[in-house]
Amino acid sequence: MLNTIITINILLPIFYLCSFAVYLYDFLWEKKLLSNAKRIALFLTLLLHLFYLLARTIEYDHPPITSKFEIFSIIAFSICFSYFLLELLTDIRGTGSFILLISLIFQLISSLFVTNNYVVPEVLRNRLLGLHVINALLGYSGITISAVYGLLYMTLYKNIKSNKFGLIFDRLPSLEILERLNYFSAVIGFILLTVAITIGIIWLPAAFPNFSYMDPKLVGTLLVWLVYGYGIIRKTFTDWYGKKVVIFSLVGFVFAIVSLIATNTLAKTFHSFY
Amino acid sequence: MNLVGISLNHKTSPLELREALHLNREEIISLINRIKSGNFSEGVVISTCNRTELFGFPKDGTIDSDFLIQQLIEFKPVAGIKPEHFNRFFSCGAIKHLFSVASGIDSMVLGDSQILGQVKDAFEISSDLNFSGSISSRIFDTAIKVGRRAIKETTIGEGAVTVSYAAVQVVEKIFANLNKKSALVIGAGETGELAAIHLHDKGIGKIAISNRTISKAEELAAKVHGEIIPFQFLKEHIYNFDIIISATSSENLILTADEIRSAVKKRRGAMMVIMDIAVPRDIDAATREIDGVFYHDMDSLKVIVDQNMQKRREQIPLVEKIIIEEMINFYSWYNALDVVPTIKAMRNFFDDIRMDELNKLKHKISEEDYSKVEDMTKRMIGRLLHNPTVKLREYAETGDNSKEVTTNSLILKELFKLGNNSNNSNQEKETH
Numbered sequence: 023m024l025n026t027i028i029t030i031n032i033l034l035p036i037f038y039l040c041s042f043a044v045y046l047y048d049f050l051w052e053k054k055l056l057s058n059a060k061r062i063a064l065f066l067t068l069l070l071h072l073f074y075l076l077a078r079t080i081e082y083d084h085p086p087i088t089s090k091f092e093i094f095s096i097i098a099f100s101i102c103f104s105y106f107l108l109e110l111l112t113d114i115r116g117t118g119s120f121i122l123l124i125s126l127i128f129q130l131i132s133s134l135f136v137t138n139n140y141v142v143p144e145v146l147r148n149r150l151l152g153l154h155v156i157n158a159l160l161g162y163s164g165i166t167i168s169a170v171y172g173l174l175y176m177t178l179y180k181n182i183k184s185n186k187f188g189l190i191f192d193r194l195p196s197l198e199i200l201e202r203l204n205y206f207s208a209v210i211g212f213i214l215l216t217v218a219i220t221i222g223i224i225w226l227p228a229a230f231p232n233f234s235y236m237d238p239k240l241v242g243t244l245l246v247w248l249v250y251g252y253g254i255i256r257k258t259f260t261d262w263y264g265k266k267v268v269i270f271s272l273v274g275f276v277f278a279i280v281s282l283i284a285t286n287t288l289a290k291t292f293h294s295f296y
Numbered sequence: 297m298n299l300v301g302i303s304l305n306h307k308t309s310p311l312e313l314r315e316a317l318h319l320n321r322e323e324i325i326s327l328i329n330r331i332k333s334g335n336f337s338e339g340v341v342i343s344t345c346n347r348t349e350l351f352g353f354p355k356d357g358t359i360d361s362d363f364l365i366q367q368l369i370e371f372k373p374v375a376g377i378k379p380e381h382f383n384r385f386f387s388c389g390a391i392k393h394l395f396s397v398a399s400g401i402d403s404m405v406l407g408d409s410q411i412l413g414q415v416k417d418a419f420e421i422s423s424d425l426n427f428s429g430s431i432s433s434r435i436f437d438t439a440i441k442v443g444r445r446a447i448k449e450t451t452i453g454e455g456a457v458t459v460s461y462a463a464v465q466v467v468e469k470i471f472a473n474l475n476k477k478s479a480l481v482i483g484a485g486e487t488g489e490l491a492a493i494h495l496h497d498k499g500i501g502k503i504a505i506s507n508r509t510i511s512k513a514e515e516l517a518a519k520v521h522g523e524i525i526p527f528q529f530l531k532e533h534i535y536n537f538d539i540i541i542s543a544t545s546s547e548n549l550i551l552t553a554d555e556i557r558s559a560v561k562k563r564r565g566a567m568m569v570i571m572d573i574a575v576p577r578d579i580d581a582a583t584r585e586i587d588g589v590f591y592h593d594m595d596s597l598k599v600i601v602d603q604n605m606q607k608r609r610e611q612i613p614l615v616e617k618i619i620i621e622e623m624i625n626f627y628s629w630y631n632a633l634d635v636v637p638t639i640k641a642m643r644n645f646f647d648d649i650r651m652d653e654l655n656k657l658k659h660k661i662s663e664e665d666y667s668k669v670e671d672m673t674k675r676m677i678g679r680l681l682h683n684p685t686v687k688l689r690e691y692a693e694t695g696d697n698s699k700e701v702t703t704n705s706l707i708l709k710e711l712f713k714l715g716n717n718s719n720n721s722n723q724e725k726e727t728h
Contacts, residue, residue, distance in 0.1 A: 182469060183584070185596040187603060191469060197567070198472035261564045264588060 023081045024138070030074040035133050037067040038098070038126040045118035049193050057115060064106055064118070071099045071129075084142055085152035091136040096156065098129035100163040108167065108207060114195050117203070120170050150225045158218035158243075162278065164211020165250065169275035171204035172268045179265060201268060205257060208271050212250045219247060242281035249274045297630065298354055299435070300361040301390035302368070302382045303397075305347035306404040309381040316374040319343035321421065327371050328425050335363055338432040342397070342418040344411065346404050349397065351390060353432065359386040391435060391626065395619045398439040399446035400453060407452035407608045412443035431630070438626045445618045452611040455604030460490035460543075462600040463571040463592065464498060467539055470569055470590055478502035480525065480537040483544035484512040487573055489519070491541045496520040504537070506530050508544070535559035541571040542578035553582040560588055573597065631702055635688045638705045641714040643685070646677050684708070 044060040047053070075096065078086040086092040102125040109115055178194050181187070194200065222240070227233045234240075253270045256262040262270070304317060319327060324341045331339055331352060339352030350364045361384040369377060385393045396402040398415045419436040422428045428436075446452050456462040471477050479500050481492045484507040495503055496519075503522035507513035513524050525533050534540060534551065535558075542550060556579070560568060565588050572579040572593045584591035650673045658666060688704060708714060 178469070182466065182590055185592070185599055187600050194469075196468060196472045197470050202472070264565060264567050266565065 023077060027074065027077050027081055030070060030077070031133050031136065034067075034071060034074060034095075034098075035126065035130045037063075037070055038102075038122065038129050041067045042119060042122040042126050045122055049116060049119050050189070052193065060118065061109070061115070064102070064109075064122070068099070068103055068106055071095075071102070075099060082139055082142075084139070084147045085149070085155070087152060087155045088139045088142040088146045089137065091132045092139070093155070093159065094128045094132035095136065096159050097163065098125040098132065100156070100160045101125045101128070101166060104160065104163045104167055104207065104210065108203065112199075112203065114199060114203065116193050116195060117171070117174060117200075120174060121167055124166060124170070148225075148229065150221060151229070154218055154221040154225065157214050157221065161211045161213075161215030161218055162282075164207050164209075164214060165246075165271075165275055165278055166211075168204050168208035168211060168271050171200050171207060172272045172275070175200040175204060175268045176265075176272070197264075201264060204268055204271055205254075208250060208274070209254055212247070212254055215243070215247050215250070219243060239285040242285040246274070246278040246281055249277055297387045297431075298357050298359050299351060299387055299390045299432075300354065300359050300364065301349065301351040301385040301393060302361050302364045303347060303349045303385070303393065304377075304382050305349075305402070308383055309377075313374060313377055313381060314346055314348070317343075317348045317368075317372060317377065318345050319348060319372065323372065324418070324421055325425065327368070328422060328427050330371060331364070331367055332425070332427055334367065336427075338422070338429045339427055340418050340422045340432065340436065342415055344414050347397070349394075351394060351432075353429075361386065388623070388627075391623060392619060394435065394439050395442045395622060398443040399615045399619060400443070401446075401612050401615050405457055406605065407454075407457070407611070409443075409447060409453045412440065412447070415443065416440055434626065434629060438622050442619055442622045445622070446615045449618065450611045450614045452608055452615055455600075455607055457601055457604050457608065458490065459573050459594060459597045459601060460487055461494055462597040462604075463491055463541055463573055464494040465600060466571070466590070466592055466597070467495075467569050468498070470567060471538065475499045475501045477538040478504070478536060479539035479541065480504045480506060480534065481516070481522075482506045482530065482540065482542040482550060482578065483574065484509070484516040485543060485545065488541070488543035489516055491543060491571070491573065492516055492520045492522065495539070495541075496522075500539075504533075506533075531555055535562040538567070539569045539571070540579075541573065543573045544578050546574070546578055547576065549580055550578040551580065551583075553580040553586065556580070556583045556589060557586055560586060571597070628701075635701055635705055638708055638714065639685055639688050642708055642712060643681060645712050645714060646681060650674070650677055 041060065041063045044056055044063050048056040048060055075086055078092070082088075086096060101121060105118060105121040105125075109118065174194055175197060177190055178197055178200065181190050182197070195203075226240075250271075253262075253267065253274060256270075257267050304314065306314065319341065320343075324343060327341055327350075328339065331350075335354050335356060335358075336352040337355045339350065342349040342351075348368070350368060352364060354360060354363070361382075362379070365379050365382050365384075369379075383393075393402070394415075398412055400407045400409060400411055403411055415436070419428065419432075419440075422432070456465040468474070474495070477500060479492075479495050479502070481488050481495070481503065484492075484505055488505075488507075492503060492505065503517075503520050504525045505513045505517045505520075505522050506525040506527050507516070508527050510524070510526070513527075516522070517524050531551065534555070540551075544550065556568070556570065568589045570579055570583055570589060570591045572581075572591065575594055577593055579591070581591070581593065583589055654666070654670055654673065657669060661669070688701070688708075
């Protein structure tokens with residue numbers, strides 16, 4: 023099993039690179055033949071990645087969330103998986119290269135530095151923690167994808183406004199579709215973050231004697247959740263649309279990243295395991 | 297092959313001549329009847345507002361295109377038209393030209409796909425009038441195939457190449473579903489009409505027309521199932537529309553930036569697309585600075601048109617490759633027409649020998665034995681000729697490797713001296 027894990031660990035960045043390359047090639051040159059081939063490539067990559075994560079869980083007897091680099095691999099998977107679902111649901115296939123690049127970077131770093139973690143603190147073997155972390159990561163993947171669509175929206179918006187009718191104009195879907203993708207991925211991210219926070223609030227006080235509701239990481243995540251919640255409510259129930267929503271989601275993403283960096287590096291928290 | 301063709305098109309003559317020479321369906325039928333009674337056995341007349349073309353096979357095997365030009369000029373006398381306004385083609389050149397026409401690479405609007413339907417219709421008229429044969433059918437079927445392949449395998453027909461269509465293309469990059477959007481077309485002239493029709497064809501949810509002359513607005517509104525906004529109340533209504541296309545001949549601005557700004561305010565920031573395709577402009581260019589408003593004028597839309605034209609030009613070599621491939625296929629088929637009479641002649645030749653030898657035996661053996669020998673020789677000849685027959689038929693059916701077909705046919709003819717026998721059955725091809 024260990025040899026298989028090591029082999030797949032090497033293969034995964036190659037698979038991500040191939041999928042990214044096919045999506046990029048199709049974006050640049052728009053070959054009809056590649057339209058389905060790229061989706062198959064992505065599906066195979068996801069399948070291999072899922073097998074890899076399961077193999078690690080079985081071999082090391084804990085979910086692959088015990089080191090930064092295991093987490094990076096899950097981030098790569100969840101971003102890619104979320105995009106795959108979005109592509110299947112909307113059948114918009116032209117934006118994959120922008121999303122897959124993020125997965126490729128995360129998986130490459132993970133594959134280069136991940137180690138064999140047989141011995142980990144007992145708390146990291148907990149299944150609820152696994153669920154909590156995976157939901158949080160999928161939630162953050164959702165808002166990352168939302169931000170990518172936000173950036174694409176702003177780029178296309180500026181291109182059309184300034185009469186630049188190049189590759190971006192030709193290949194990207196319409197502004198309304200990008201806005202919709204931006205909104206839906208933010209909603210999915212928000213729902214998963216809600217699940218992660220709920221599990222955390224139920225389980226963390228029991229698992230950690232030094233638990234505090236004023237923990238910086240908890241407060242940071244809650245603020246991110248509130249920012250997105252506010253944006254989603256305004257968009258769903260009031261007259262927020264177009265550029266305003268997209269800018270808000272980008273601001274929300276920047277806030278989420280700053281909050282993550284700050285709480286992981288600057289603040290002292292019980293919520294840090296690595 | 298003695299196919300001849302003449303063409304009067306945008307490269308050879310001015311618009312007035314092309315328009316004046318345009319033939320409607322009835323005229324085409326009359327012209328075909330006229331040519332038919334002359335020296336031509338088969339032919340096709342293609343006539344659009346941009347080109348008039350005649351193709352045909354002279355009965356006497358000559359390749360004289362002057363007869364066609366003369367017939368056309370006499371049939372429809374147009375002031376100023378001269379034989380110099382026509383391009384002349386024959387044989388392979390005529391086929392190549394026809395294929396270029398069908399694929400749209402010879403059109404004034406490069407990649408125009410309407411011409412394919414017009415070629416198809418033209419051939420149908422000839423067929424209905426019994427003015428087509430197996431070879432002209434094959435030529436026109438291949439021409440239609442070339443046109444279809446050009447559309448399917450290349451991007452020669454893609455992208456907007458008119459300003460009105462480019463405007464709609466930009467609109468589609470902003471809004472996902474046009475059936476949920478409303479559009480206002482200001483001006484019911486030619487450009488406004490084109491834009492309104494494009495929007496209607498794209499399934500716009502609601503369309504309204506506003507024009508100084510109300511009757512013109514009504515006419516266009518009826519065409520696109522739209523409503524009418526009286527010109528004097530135009531400014532009060534603009535906030536109701538997601539898309540505004542203005543194409544009037546007004547010398548002054550119709551809408552100012554402030555008026556658009558106040559409309560955007562009423563729309564609570566919902567995106568608005570404004571296409572000013574009038575010269576001089578109808579809408580203040582400062583509109584482009586307003587957030588949430590996409591303003592485009594002729595200059596910016598021309599950028600799209602030029603880019604798309606360039607992209608279409610880049611596709612010409614690919615279309616030409618298709619034309620060459622289909623010409624090779626056609627000539628393979630055409631050359632293989634030799635094979636069928638050769639097979640017939642070869643089988644007759646062997647059968648004649650068999651019958652000759654059987655006749656010599658007829659009175660020397662019993663009837664029962666004669667019947668046995670007759671069956672045996674039939675089987676023997678059948679077996680001996682099976683492989684060469686099948687092989688030659690295969691070549692004829694697939695149309696591949698015409699060189700081999702011709703060589704094998706020649707060898708057979710030489711070896712068995714079949715030349716004279718095959719002449720009769722080869723008649724059809726020789727008349728072409």
